Amino acid sequence: xxxxxxxxxxxxxxxxxxxxxxxxxxxxxxxxxxxxxxxxxxxxxxxxxxxxxxxxxxxxxxxxxxxxxxxxxxxxxxxxxxxxxxxxxxxxxxxxxxxxxxxxxxxxxxxxxxxxxxxxxxxxxxxxxxxxxxxxxxxxxxxxxxxxxxxxxxxxxxxxxxxxxxxxxxxxxxxxxxxxxxxxxxxxxxxxxxxxxxxxxxxxxxxx
Amino acid sequence: xxxxxxxxxxxxxxxxxxxxxxxxxxxxxxxxxxxxxxxxxxxxxxxxxxxxxxxxxxxxxxxxxxxxxxxxxxxxxxxxxxxxxxxxxxxxxxxxxxxxxxxxxxxxxxxxxxxxxxxxxxxxxxxxxxxxxxxxxxxxxxxxxxxxxxxxxxxxxxxxxxxxxxxxxxxxxxxxxxxxxxxxxxxxxxxxxxxxxxxxxxxxxxxx
DNA sequence: TCATTTTCGGAGATACTCTCCGTTTTAAGC
DNA sequence: GCTTAAAACGGAGAGTATCTCCGAAAATGA
Numbered sequence: 001x002x003x004x005x006x007x008x009x010x011x012x013x014x015x016x017x018x019x020x021x022x023x024x025x026x027x028x029x030x031x032x033x034x035x036x037x038x039x040x041x042x043x044x045x046x047x048x049x050x051x052x053x054x055x056x057x058x059x060x061x062x063x064x065x066x067x068x069x070x071x072x073x074x075x076x077x078x079x080x081x082x083x084x085x086x087x088x089x090x091x092x093x094x095x096x097x098x099x100x101x102x103x104x105x106x107x108x109x110x111x112x113x114x115x116x117x118x119x120x121x122x123x124x125x126x127x128x129x130x131x132x133x134x135x136x137x138x139x140x141x142x143x144x145x146x147x148x149x150x151x152x153x154x155x156x157x158x159x160x161x162x163x164x165x166x167x168x169x170x171x172x173x174x175x176x177x178x179x180x181x182x183x184x185x186x187x188x189x190x191x192x193x194x195x196x197x198x199x200x201x202x203x204x205x206x207x208x
Numbered sequence: 209x210x211x212x213x214x215x216x217x218x219x220x221x222x223x224x225x226x227x228x229x230x231x232x233x234x235x236x237x238x239x240x241x242x243x244x245x246x247x248x249x250x251x252x253x254x255x256x257x258x259x260x261x262x263x264x265x266x267x268x269x270x271x272x273x274x275x276x277x278x279x280x281x282x283x284x285x286x287x288x289x290x291x292x293x294x295x296x297x298x299x300x301x302x303x304x305x306x307x308x309x310x311x312x313x314x315x316x317x318x319x320x321x322x323x324x325x326x327x328x329x330x331x332x333x334x335x336x337x338x339x340x341x342x343x344x345x346x347x348x349x350x351x352x353x354x355x356x357x358x359x360x361x362x363x364x365x366x367x368x369x370x371x372x373x374x375x376x377x378x379x380x381x382x383x384x385x386x387x388x389x390x391x392x393x394x395x396x397x398x399x400x401x402x403x404x405x406x407x408x409x410x411x412x413x414x415x416x
Numbered sequence: 417t418c419a420t421t422t423t424c425g426g427a428g429a430t431a432c433t434c435t436c437c438g439t440t441t442t443a444a445g446c
Numbered sequence: 447g448c449t450t451a452a453a454a455c456g457g458a459g460a461g462t463a464t465c466t467c468c469g470a471a472a473a474t475g476a
Contacts, residue, residue: 028473031423054463065425070465133392169408173389173401177409180388181381184341193381200377201385204412236442239454262432273456278434 035072038062043083051080051127080128081144087125088144091118095151104159109202111155112178115148116194119182126183149175156205169205177201243280246270251291259288259335288336289352295333296352299326303359312367317410319363320386323356324402327390334391357383367413377413385409 041062045053055076059069073079094114098107119125132144149172156171178201181194249270253261263284267277281287302322306315327334340352357380364379386409389402 025421025474028422030472034424055465056463059425065427066465067425067467068423069425071423075464130392168404170401170404173405174408176388176393177385177405178388180384180386180391183388185384193378196376196378197381197385200382200412201408202412204408204410233452234443236453238441242454263434264432267456273458274434275436275456276454279454283433 031072034062034064034068038064038069038072038079039082042079046080046083046128047122047124051124051131055079077131077134081132084125084128085144085147087118087122088147091115092147092151095155099155099158104155104162105164105202105206108152108155108159108165109198111152112174112198112201113195115152115175115178116182116191116198119179120191120194126179129179130183159205164207165205166207174201174205239280242270242272242276246272246277246280246287247290250287254288254291254336255330255332259332259339263287285339285342289340292333292336293352295326295330296355299323300355300359303363307363307366312363312370313372313410313414316360316363316367316373317406319360320382320406320409321403323360323383323386324390324399324406327387328399328402331394334387337387338391364413372415373413374415382409382413 038058042058045058045061055069056066058079059066062069069079073082091114094111098110101107102110119129129145152171152175154171156165156169156174159165160167160169178194178197181197182190185193187193246266250266253266253269263277264274266287267274270277277287281290299322302319306318309315310318327337337352360379360383362379364373364377364382367373368375368377386402386405389405390398393401395401
């Protein structure tokens with residue numbers, strides 16, 4: 001049925017094949033369990049002690065060696081991204097709902113407001129996002145910014161198409177502007193500040 | 209992390225004495241020379257290699273021991289602030305000029321545009337500012353953010369007083385919004401993006 | 417069961433920040 | 447100029463972080 005594995009292996013012995021036809025071995029159960037456990041522990045400790053916990057400490061709390069931690073997550077940013085990916089995807093998912101239920105500009109406003117509420121509620125998210133943005137190597141399938149960036153870009157694009165927003169407005173820029181106010185800001189009225197900024201951004205983006 | 213008695217005593221000792229009889233010894237020439245030299249070297253190396261150069265390396269390049277470096281500048285943020293203080297003060301000084309020569313809203317726009325040009329031209333400034341902002345201990349005479357924060361706040365205050373800007377607009381928020389776009393953004397059209405944001409912010413801040 | 421592959425986990429290489437303290441230099445008084 | 451105390455120097459090193467390497471152990475497929 002399949003081409004003889006032995007013969008093939010003789011020819012391309014240990015060469016990285018562009019077509020990894022070799023039967024993908026079932027992933028080991030302990031690896032999956034460890035990965036999930038590390039994620040759970042990291043999430044808990046990030047929320048409890050902030051995003052600056054050392055990788056060694058996380059490894060210790062998870063009961064694994066640092067080698068194991070680093071095999072699963074190449075660095076702290078990768079771990080942060082894995083931990084907060086679910087949160088960010090929830091945020092991105094709201095895009096669809098708002099697109100279906102609200103007129104264009106209102107959808108943008110609603111999404112930005114949700115973004116503010118999210119980041120204000122989980123203050124730990126802002127530093128994490130900041131660290132993710134600093135990471136320039138934004139590989140195709142692991143850049144969390146793309147997820148929420150895509151959401152706001154599509155929402156703003158729809159508002160531009162409807163003629164209510166000027167065509168030179170960039171969704172990402174609006175998001176980063178909001179983020180600038182939310183990041184590292186510990187003012188008690190942070191949420192109100194940010195929501196006022198949402199209004200300014202919306203008002204300033206509209207066609208004259 | 210502990211505040212030792214020695215440190216406190218040192219600081220208290222330098223406080224203006226109620227009995228200023230004690231002859232204030234002339235500051236040592238080598239100390240002043242070293243401080244200036246460290247500043248010059250740090251400025252050069254920050255511009256050449258970015259703001260993440262290690263303190264030990266700066267000390268070595270300046271030809272002094274790490275102890276000397278740390279006596280003059282308690283940490284990297286303090287050094288960054290000393291290096292960029294002149295730049296920031298130039299920026300803040302423009303406030304007076306714009307206040308005297310431009311109508312309120314135009315002055316705000318001009319200052320924000322200058323801010324964008326400044327940070328875009330000296331890309332190294334943005335990460336430095338970011339690090340300074342992260343430092344929460346903003347002592348009275350060493351918080352660089354206060355310098356430029358005061359400038360924008362006064363400019364926006366004047367525009368509010370003139371009735372052209374809504375009274376709930378906060379200058380600092382506008383600045384941070386701009387900063388959010390400028391920070392860590394390496395897009396080639398960064399300056400244009402930021403200037404479009406300036407327009408959005410101005411337009412969105414005006415009274416209806 | 418056996419051979420192979422994958423993962424584990426911790427010792428440790430490397431790097432960085434910052435401190436301690438003995439030594440050296442300087443300014444001021446004599 | 448000489449003396450002396452204060453001030454500054456500088457480097458060893460403590461403490462901590464990130465990330466790697468590799469022998470041991472475990473799981474998978476035959």
